[in-house]
Amino acid sequence: MEYISTRGNYKPVSSAEAISLGMVPAGGLFVPVEIPKFKLKEIMSQKNKNYQKLAAWIFKKFLTDFSEDEIEKAVEAAYSEQKFPEVEKTPLVKLNQNTYILELWHGPTAAFKDMALQILPQLLAESAKKMKIENEIVILVATSGDTGKAALEGFKDVEGVKIIVFYPEAGVSRVQEDQMKTTAGENTEVVSLKGNFDDCQNAVKDVFADQDLKQRLEDNNYQFSSANSINWGRLLPQIVYYFKAYLKLLQDGEIEAGEKVNFTVPTGNFGNILAGYYAYRMGLPVNKFICASNDNKVLTDFLETGIYDINRDFKKTISPSMDILISSNLERFLFEMNGHDSSKINDWYQKLKTDKKFKIDDQTFTKIKEMFSGKFSSEDEARAAVQKTYKDYNYLIDPHTAVGIDSLFKYRSDSDDQTKAVVDSTANPYKFSRAVLESLKGEKIDRDEYRIIEELEAMTATKIHRGLAGLENMEAKHQQSCEKDGVKEKIEELLKL
Ligand SMILES: N[C@@H](CCOP(=O)(O)O)C(=O)O
DSSP, rough: OEEEESSSOSSBBHHHHHHHHOSOTTTTTTEEEEEOOOOOHHHHHTTTTHHHHHHHHHHHHTTTTTTTHHHHHHHHHOOOTTTTOOSSSOOOEEEEEEEEEOOOOOOOTBBBTHHHHHHHHHHHHHHHHHHTTOEEEEEEOSSSSHHHHHHHHHHOTTTTEEEEEEEESSSSOHHHHHHTTOOOOOOOEEEESSSSSSHHHHHHHHHOOOHHHHHHHHTTTTTEEEEEEEEEEHHHHHEEEEEHHHHHHTTTTTSSSTTOEEEEOOOSSSSSHHHHHHHHHTTOOEEEEEEEESSHHHHHHHHHEEEEOOOOOOOSSSSSGGSSOTTTTTHHHHHTTTSOOOHHHHHHHHHHHSSSEEOHHHHHHHHHHEEEEEOOOOOOHHHHHHHHHHHHHOOOOOOHHHHHHHHHHHHHHHHHOOOOEEEOBBBBGGGGHHHHHHHHHHHHOOOOHHHHHHHHHHHTTOOOOTTTGGGGGGGOOOOEEEEETOOOHHHHHHTTT
16 A cells, blocks of 8 residues: 655655655645455454454555554554553443444543554554664654643653654643643653644644754754654554444444444544544445534534635634644545545645635535535533533533534434434543533632542542543643744754754
């Protein structure tokens, strides 16, 4: 399998090269040249496989330059009992007769990002070996809260790697910030940036494209890679849980073999929902994807109009991981939907730079509309969904999952499509305790975050996720900050270039 650039500006590369580069050096993202397709019978026959075996089955189709043994070792290490103690790595909870919640937060850092960031270090290490990379790899991460900690946890103390995470100051929850700041490891750096997530992500992408800096890195035996979903090695592992969810529905007798289901995905950088779309293209029976957004509803508007328009205020919400206006993986998605036409991608992304918006062609838009619907939740609607889900089903959800559930219910009442649906639950509620408790009580709470956690535990008789327990008493090891135009200098300072 080869990987090509969405912008047609790079030679086809192996998966090892795509993973070690992170993104296309001149701009653009790597995508597989073709999507492997399974027959329905073949998919159904995976029904009793555990998560590791299922992951290996999928990886082998995409990582054709990896040996079976390398893939199997990587998945066993990533999804071990120590890292994911439950037998089901991604439990599926039945909410009502046609709604299921896919809990993706049972990994070490309580967010769905662990599903990919526990394995990316292995994939990157193997890729570096294959590419005969001798430089130290510097992983740059832009985060709106969840990727940062998951990447730090995955890469901390990994030999031959340094990791630098940029997050928006005042743009993540208190628990998310504390999780990142308290990360140990000799090779970790965490920097708060005076700006929003888009500022972090744009700055990191600019650094990747900076040829002068690239040369200076080389001279100092470093090279960059990424742990964001721009890296194919981040996206690929996320395909697995769509298959797992479907097969679990089948195993539990909730659906017939081949029955189509809907997936609702709380969406920020578009990586998670795109992974679902790849699963569909590989043969998974899916009827619709519902793309759920918060008040930063640039994707909802895009899916309604075909116009991607970031000329709008960036809003801070109670679902901060989705506070994003420039969704990186939309580029991959558009490339897949427009029949791999990189000239159109170049044109649209040039317009995004100059006009802050672009309109896609009618043919591509029609194709997108067949499979995708976009809905969004206001802050009040997300809070109401947290409260109602707890009241009606005695089930505690975080604000991102609340956006997913609210969007699904809106989609159902607007469309009459009552197909069985899986909602991706992207984070454990305790990562956002303040918003969750305030939603349950219907009032503002002034208390400290950690007292709120105690109250939430007592009120709901639920337990804080193991990865968050004791956070209050951990020492903050990172205090770095920078201006939004100071990312390059900060990297140079941290790497002593
Ligand atoms: N929601 C993300 C933003 C970065 O997304 P990624 O999937 O590209 O890593 C976060 O939590 O940081």
